[in-house]
Amino acid sequence: MEGFLASDPDSTQRRASILRRVAIGISLAVVSLYGCFPPQGQDGASGGSPFVALVPLILIFLLFYVLILRPQQKQHRERMEMLKNLKRGDTVITSGGLYGKILNISGDVVTLEIAKGVSVKVARSGIAGLANLNDQDKKGKEDKSEK
Structure with a gap:
């Protein structure tokens, strides 16, 4: 039964959906917690570099790319390859x-x-x-x- 689930395309889609939800949850947590706590040694006034504020956005983009875009690109390439290699009798x-x-x-x-x-x-x-x-x-x- 486990081998069947591993080859089931629906389980792959479910797994991808779960990964997307986890990525979104982590992203929201990072963004919401980042602004709640001022850096150590400061009283909340922003005296740091403005580029530090971009770090959560960069992390979100990287998570989005790794968990969503890369698998979709791979699936698209595999599908195009399969369609290209169709032959009579298949x-x-x-x-x-x-x-x-x-x-x-x-x-x-x-x-x-x-x-x-x-x-x-x-x-x-x-x-x-x-x-x-x-x-x-x-x-x-x-x-x-x-x-």
Whole structure:
């Protein structure tokens, strides 16, 4: 079960969502606490460098970049690579949830066979990913055997 959760795309999205919330929470805490406490040896009058005030903003930007932007860029690169490497005979799933086998690729249009003798044309960007129907069939058989 643990291996299934690790490969589940929804768990990856949940993990990214949690990381975003943590980053936002930390950022808000740093910003709100930074102004509450004056530096040691001062009575609250700001006599320090104005650049010191930029430190929390820089930290927030770095957290945002590391926790949100970098993973999104990586996912985007992987998706573009997958779409570029599609070939005839691959089994894919569309963003609408249709499973199909690629019959033809011409530019940005992919022709899928979704049933015997039934083909549809789909935009290449409408393909969500490669589908492994063998794993789906095994999982379906396991579910039936448990009942």
